Amino acid sequence: xxxxxxxxxxxxxxxxxxxxxxxxxxxxxxxxxxxxxxxxxxxxxxxxxxxxxxxxxxxxxxxxxxxxxxxxxxxxxxxxxxxxxxxxxxxxxxxxxxxxxxxxxxxxxxxxxxxxxxxxxxxxxxxxxxxxxxxxxxxxxxxxxxxxxxxxxxxxxxxxxxxxxxxxxxxxxxxxxxxxxxxxxxxxxxxxxxxxxxxxxxxxxxxxxxxxxxxxxxxxxxxxxxxxxxxxxxxxxxxxxxxxxxxxxxxxxxxxxxxxxxxxxxxxxxxxxxxxxxxxxxxxxxxxxxxxxxxxxxxxxxxxxxxxxxxxxxxxxxxxxxxxxxxxxxxxxxxxxxxxxxxxxxxxxxxx
Ligand SMILES: Cc1cc2nc3c(=O)[nH]c(=O)nc-3n(C[C@H](O)[C@H](O)[C@H](O)COP(=O)(O)O)c2cc1C
Numbered sequence: 009x010x011x012x013x014x015x016x017x018x019x020x021x022x023x024x025x026x027x028x029x030x031x032x033x034x035x036x037x038x039x040x041x042x043x044x045x046x047x048x049x050x051x052x053x054x055x056x057x058x059x060x061x062x063x064x065x066x067x068x069x070x071x072x073x074x075x076x077x078x079x080x081x082x083x084x085x086x087x088x089x090x091x092x093x094x095x096x097x098x099x100x101x102x103x104x105x106x107x108x109x110x111x112x113x114x115x116x117x118x119x120x121x122x123x124x125x126x127x128x129x130x131x132x133x134x135x136x137x138x139x140x141x142x143x144x145x146x147x148x149x150x151x152x153x154x155x156x157x158x159x160x161x162x163x164x165x166x167x168x169x170x171x172x173x174x175x176x177x178x179x180x181x182x183x184x185x186x187x188x189x190x191x192x193x194x195x196x197x198x199x200x201x202x203x204x205x206x207x208x209x210x211x212x213x214x215x216x217x218x219x220x221x222x223x224x225x226x227x228x229x230x231x232x233x234x235x236x237x238x239x240x241x242x243x244x245x246x247x248x249x250x251x252x253x254x255x256x257x258x259x260x261x262x263x264x265x266x267x268x269x270x271x272x273x274x275x276x277x278x279x280x281x282x283x284x285x286x287x288x289x290x291x292x293x294x295x296x297x298x299x300x301x302x303x304x305x306x307x308x309x310x311x312x313x314x315x316x317x318x319x320x321x322x323x324x325x326x327x328x329x330x331x332x333x334x335x336x337x338x339x340x341x342x343x344x345x346x347x348x349x350x351x352x353x354x355x356x357x358x359x360x
Contacts, residue, residue: 011102012074012109014229019071019080021225022289023296031218031244034340035276038333040322049324050315056261056283057149057186057210061124063311064278064326066094068213068265068286069128069151069190071112073102078112083300084291085119091307094124096151096286100141101129110144117145124148126188130155131172135182142185149185151213152176155192157241158222163230173207180208190286191215193222193266195243198255198347211261213286214252216245219267220289246280247343250336253281254349271313278314279321279329280354322359331359 054064067084071077081097088095097116102109116125127147129138131154142150154172159165180187189196189204190213196204204212223241227234243251245266253262264277265286274285291303323329336344336351344351 011105012077015071015073015098015102016076017229018225019076019292019296021228022220023293024228031340032246032273032276034336034338035246035280036335036337037275037279037317037321038335039320040332043319043322045319045322045324047315047319050318051325052311052314054283054326056263057188061094061284062092064274064282064284064314065091065307065310066263066284066286067096067291068288069096069098069126069153070288070292071098072100073098073109073112075112078115080292080295081112082115082119083295084303085116085123085125086300087291087295087303087307088116088125089120089123090304092123093307094126094148094284095120096126096128097145099128099130099153100144101133101137103144104129104133104137104140113144126151127185128153131169131175132166133179134175135179138179138183142183147185149188149210150179150183151188151190152179152209153190153192153215154196155194155222157194157238158192158226161223161226161230161234161238163226165226173203176204176209177207186210188213188261188263190263190265191248193217193220194241195245195248195266196252197243197248198251201252201255205256205260209260211263212252212256213263213265214245214248215286216248216264216266217242218245219265219269244340246276247340249277249280249282250340250344250349251347271310271317274310275314275317275321275329276334278326279332279334281330283326328359331357333357 127141128151188211189209195216264282321332334354341351
């Protein structure tokens with residue numbers, strides 16, 4: 009099967025409705041009845057990788073390498089330009105291997121000449137491929153994705169992951185733009201967050217369980233039976249984010265993604281320590297069903313709802329939101345205690 013065909017199948021199969029469990033339900037804000045601030049003071053500005061961004065939202069890696077991917081990337085680039093948010097392309101391996109695919113990626117830079125665009129490759133990439141991917145888009149950063157469960161389930165997928173950390177470090181050492189290490193929906197635990205920090209990446213996108221599920225996608229592509237135990241594999245987005253934030257402690261950027269579909273979960277993720285929030289399947293499915301303008305409206309709606317939630321917690325800024333008290337209950341609290349993270353630290357912190 010051609011790579012282009014596989015890319016199209018990923019789009020089709022990702023659109024199938026599945027129950028999602030990003031597991032933010034245990035993360036509770038406390039209403040602030042005395043915010044002592046005005047709505048116009050609420051700012052969504054955020055800082056990471058050495059610059060300031062208008063909004064914490066970004067469009068995460070989705071596609072490239074086919075005619076359908078060209079159309080999707082063209083439309084998403086238009087959304088990113090209109091909303092002034094960063095956008096990542098899907099894996100550029102297709103264009104590295106076959107230059108006739110390049111246009112489905114470069115359209116993103118053509119459509120958005122001054123925007124923030126992130127290149128994307130897997131951990132199999134070497135520094136030379138990484139340099140080509142960045143140059144192709146005049147990219148501002150490079151995402152390196154980790155997707156072991158997907159490769160294991162995919163027919164003909166990789167089986168050898170011995171050198172992942174070293175390869176990431178090789179790319180970091182040889183490339184001029186910041187490197188973002190990202191999972192694609194199975195989450196990152198504190199031990200691997202520490203290893204990625206050691207490898208020199210400038211940001212970690214935890215890509216947790218609860219949204220797009222590549223075990224399910226590869227299962228439905230192949231038509232094979234996939235047991236429930238594998239379909240539920242991964243660290244939920246909320247837990248992965250708390251573990252990673254605890255390990256990283258502000259030394260590099262932290263992005264939350266994986267089922268980030270509503271403003272309350274976005275606010276919870278920012279409050280737990282993310283500087284940015286990535287959206288992939290949600291903008292893709294709105295685009296396919298309702299078109300580009302509906303995606304733009306959705307981004308603005310999410311930003312407005314996020315501001316309302318910030319106001320109701322008394323937060324003028326994302327830095328404030330990260331000091332707002334959070335009560336972490338249930339399964340998440342139990343998990344954190346077993347992993348040596350005290351959930352009471354979130355409940356007792358304060359904005360004052
Ligand atoms: C159709 C589709 C294709 C994707 N392709 C890539 C890819 O090429 N590279 C990558 O790093 N992530 C890829 N992703 C993963 C997303 O960037 C993101 O990490 C993941 O979907 C979780 O976010 P979500 O729940 O908002 O979809 C893809 C996601 C979708 C839905």
